Amino acid sequence: MGSTSDLRNGLVIKYNGELHVIIKWEHRTPGNLRAFYQVKMKNLKNGKTIENRFRSGEEIDIIRMETREFQYLYHDGSGYVFMDNNNYDQVSIP
Structure with missing residues (x-):
């Protein structure tokens, strides 16, 4: 587990039960509203790109990936x- 402050490009997270790689992220602090992270990520299973907002400090599942x-x-x-x-x-592999 990690928090939104750990977000980086190329990081793999588990979101809605599926693995996604972070393509782009921005930390935004609009006027008198609470800060949030705007994240663009790609689903590793089907290749679809989605955008989502995470609250600042929200817990996220960080997945450790290794390539060989x-x-x-x-x-x-x-x-x-x-x-x-x-x-x-x-x-x-079955």
Whole structure:
């Protein structure tokens, strides 16, 4: 968990049960109203871009993402098997 003050471009958050990457964010303080964050984000599952406002200090789910190089090995009856190029571990994906 984190708060809206942790927002940065490229950060992945869980919003409405789905993963989104932050494309653009702005901290706005309009006149005599409370401050908020205007966030433009892209859904990682379907690619749709949405905009949303978060209250300043609101709790958000920050997701730690990691990218690694894998090599496709073969397809067995239960899924696809890939090998991690760094440590040669094999991973099966259904």
